[in-house]
Amino acid sequence: MALAILSLLGLLVSLYMLAHALGFTGPVMCGLGDCETVQNSRYAWLGPIPVSGLGVVGYLALLGASLLGLQPSFQHSRAVPVLLLVGTVVGVSFSAYLTYLEAFVIHAWCQWCVASAVLMVLAFLTSLPEARSFRSATGA
Amino acid sequence: MSKQKGGGDLRRFYIVFAALALVGIGAVGYSVGSRALGGAATVPLALDGTDDPHRLMEMAVPVVDGEETAPITIMVFGDYLCGHCATFSLRERPRLLTEYVRTGKARLVFYDFPLNPETGTFLAARAARCAGDQGRFWEFHDQLYRSQITWGMDSSKAGVFQKYAEDMGLDADQFRTCLNSDRHAMEVSANRELAVALGISGTPSVLVGTGQGMSRRVRDYLYETIREAVESLLEAQG
Numbered sequence: 186m187a188l189a190i191l192s193l194l195g196l197l198v199s200l201y202m203l204a205h206a207l208g209f210t211g212p213v214m215c216g217l218g219d220c221e222t223v224q225n226s227r228y229a230w231l232g233p234i235p236v237s238g239l240g241v242v243g244y245l246a247l248l249g250a251s252l253l254g255l256q257p258s259f260q261h262s263r264a265v266p267v268l269l270l271v272g273t274v275v276g277v278s279f280s281a282y283l284t285y286l287e288a289f290v291i292h293a294w295c296q297w298c299v300a301s302a303v304l305m306v307l308a309f310l311t312s313l314p315e316a317r318s319f320r321s322a323t324g325a
Numbered sequence: 326m327s328k329q330k331g332g333g334d335l336r337r338f339y340i341v342f343a344a345l346a347l348v349g350i351g352a353v354g355y356s357v358g359s360r361a362l363g364g365a366a367t368v369p370l371a372l373d374g375t376d377d378p379h380r381l382m383e384m385a386v387p388v389v390d391g392e393e394t395a396p397i398t399i400m401v402f403g404d405y406l407c408g409h410c411a412t413f414s415l416r417e418r419p420r421l422l423t424e425y426v427r428t429g430k431a432r433l434v435f436y437d438f439p440l441n442p443e444t445g446t447f448l449a450a451r452a453a454r455c456a457g458d459q460g461r462f463w464e465f466h467d468q469l470y471r472s473q474i475t476w477g478m479d480s481s482k483a484g485v486f487q488k489y490a491e492d493m494g495l496d497a498d499q500f501r502t503c504l505n506s507d508r509h510a511m512e513v514s515a516n517r518e519l520a521v522a523l524g525i526s527g528t529p530s531v532l533v534g535t536g537q538g539m540s541r542r543v544r545d546y547l548y549e550t551i552r553e554a555v556e557s558l559l560e561a562q563g
Contacts, residue, residue, distance in 0.1 A: 186338045193342065197349035204353060206502060224502060235498075255335065 186255065188269060188311045192248035195304040198297050199240030206235035218294035226291045228283075236283065240301060243279075247272050247308060254315075270316040273309035280305045365483060366510035367448045369439070375518045384515035388454070388462050390422065391432025396562055397555050399431050400532040400540055402438040402520045405449040406477050410529045411470035413546040420548045431555055435466070436516040438528050445482040448504070450513045452486040455503035459495050468493070533558060 205224060223229065229236055250272065254265040280302035287294050374380040387400070399421065403410040418433070425431035437453075439446035449469050456465030468489050469476070476485040483504055490500040503509070520530070533554040534540025543554045 186334075189338075189342060190345065193346055193349065197346075197353060200350075201353045205506075206498070227496075227499070229502075230498065255338075 188308055188315075189248060189251040189255065191304050191308045191311060192244050192251055195301055195308070196241060196244035196248055198301050198304065199237050199244055202237035202297050202301075203235055203241050206230070206237050217296040218299070220295040220297060222293035223287060223291055223295035223298060226293075228286050228291060239279070243272070243276050247276070266312065266316040269312040270309075273305065273312045276305040277309045365448060365505045366451065366507035367445075368442045369447060369514035369517055370507070370510050372511070372514055372518060375515070375522070378522065381515065381519055381522055384511070385436065385519040386512040387434040387436045387516065388457060388466075389432055389434050390463065391426040392429050393432070395426070395429055395432040396535060397425065397431035397558055398434055398534050398536045398540065399425070399551065399555065400434045400436065400534070401546075402436045402516075402525050402528055402530040402532075404438050404440045404528040405446045405453070405469045406444060406473055407440065407528045408473070409546060411473055413529045413531075414467060414470045417546060417548040417551070421551060424552070425555060430559065436520060437513045438517055438520040438525065438530070439513065440528060442517070445477065447510075447513060448482055449476070449486070450516075451509045452483075452490075452504055454509040454512065455500050456490060456493070456495060458503060458508075459499065461493060461495060464493060465489065535562065 202224070206229060231239065247269065250265055250268050253259050254262070254269065259265055283298055284302050287298060372384065375384070401413070401418075403414065421431070421433060426433050437450035439450055453462055453465045453469060456462055472489075476482055476489075479485045486504060487497070487501055491497050523532075529546045531543040531546050531551055532540035533543055533551065535558060541554060543551050
């Protein structure tokens with residue numbers, strides 16, 4: 186449940202940043218840091234794809250998987266915890282790369298990117314016990 | 326019993342989840358809607374601390390052409406819908422660049438001074454700086470002056486600026502994002518405040534100085550007049 190809530194929050198953050206990247210919003214609401222510098226940097230896009238678009242896809246996948254895992258028919262499925270663990274590991278790795286860019290390349294921080302990174306780390310930490318308990322259950 | 330309890334938990338979770346999703350989607354939708362009401366900064370910001378000249382000088386950020394070490398600084402305050410500014414930028418400035426800036430004798434420092442910001446000149450100043458983010462400030466600056474009548478009379482100025490950016494081969498998405506935000510609004514606002522603080526009431530206004538102490542206002546913007554002022558300063562410096 187916690188993972189689904191975290192994925193939803195991450196999805197909303199990514200959606201907001203995607204709307205901004207595509208020019209559908211006004212100035213980014215940025216109480217902390219310098220969001221415009223980060224969002225206007227060349228690192229905000231991976232070729233023709235806005236990085237926030239990848240966030241939307243990633244969080245949607247996590248949200249879908251975590252909601253699926255809540256269904257009674259999937260509660261004993263091995264695939265869902267593994268999928269969530271793999272997904273959050275990929276997400277944390279990508280967030281770490283983006284955080285590195287903010288700190289050492291762009292030299293500016295965007296509160297939304299930081300929020301997304303924190304949510305992804307929390308999602309990873311949340312997915313760990315479930316994957317571990319599943320492993321111990323199958324190992325026993 | 327426990328199955329019932331689990332079902333109840335799940336139901337409660339779905340209610341919280343749906344409420345959160347609705348609030349979140351509403352917030353994102355609101356920010357998208359606010360763009361339709363005009364998300365781009367089109368008028369100067371109210372800045373704090375502009376009463377302090379030193380603070381104002383720090384906040385004002387000109388666009389500089391030339392070497393930092395050049396002994397003479399030519400400060401220009403320009404408005405993008407001013408006809409004389411277009412004459413200065415397209416006719417007089419190239420001569421100054423050839424004679425003084427490219428030879429390292431002077432540097433040209435441009436300050437935005439949107440006289441009537443709501444007519445689109447504030448947005449134009451920001452657009453030029455958005456192009457500057459991609460290293461093409463001066464090209465965009467000249468384009469704005471070349472086509473003053475076109476964009477000045479167009480009701481969709483942001484659309485025209487976007488087209489100029491695309492015609493120049495700029496990264497269209499980056500430019501759009503910049504223009505549809507408040508990026509550079511602070512610099513342009515501060516530059517405008519600086520002009521007012523210096524008692525400048527018209528454009529183009531040209532000041533020439535050594536970069537230390539007061540700069541001297543040149544009586545007009547013509548190359549010959551500016552040349553005279555620059556030469557006398559160079560002579561005084563030996």
